[in-house]
Amino acid sequence: MTMATTTTLHPIFRRIGEAERNLIEKHHRRAPVDLKGLARDLGVPVKAATLAPGKSGEIRPDGADGFVIKVNRHDSPGRQRFTVAHELAHFLLHRHLIDTGISDDVLYRSNQTDAVEAEANRMAAEIVMPTGLVQDAKQVAERLGSSDIVADLASTFQVSPAAMRIRLGL
Secondary structure, three states: EEOOOOOOHHHHHHOOOHHHHHHHHHHHEEEEEOOHHHHHHHOOOOOOEEOOEEEEEEEEEEEEEEEEEEOOOOOOHHHHHHHHHHHHHHHHHHHHHHHOOOOEEOOOOOOOHHHHHHHHHHHHHHOOHHHHHHHHHHHHHHHOOOOHHHHHHHHHHHOHHHHHHHOOOO
């Protein structure tokens, strides 16, 4: 099921530039969010790679002014989607901290502070599961009498049921 709607961006996006907000808004019109398209529009290529055990993803400088995101090809597709969103959040919020790269383990911990990682997680959740789209999809699922709203929404947004449970505050 593909959900489409118009959305209002979450306040966390006030910390980034208008052009970046416009790109995110463009990609928040439909679920599941096209993360690779968003990354491409932001100028950050995403590559699947075999990363060290326990490492979900990383963002590193690539060339003079660019960055590249690598996601662990051995993680589940839902996990990879959240990792891409998490690394995009680092790009949007913490570009100045990336330096030689930020590598995130399976618990999204890195060499950055807990506050930086928590901020990236908050924005990542909003990138991949936008509040407006989630609320719309939840209402539709309830109206249709869904027997498992978490599973249905996780499928719609192509994320893990655990990520959707957290997003729904369950």
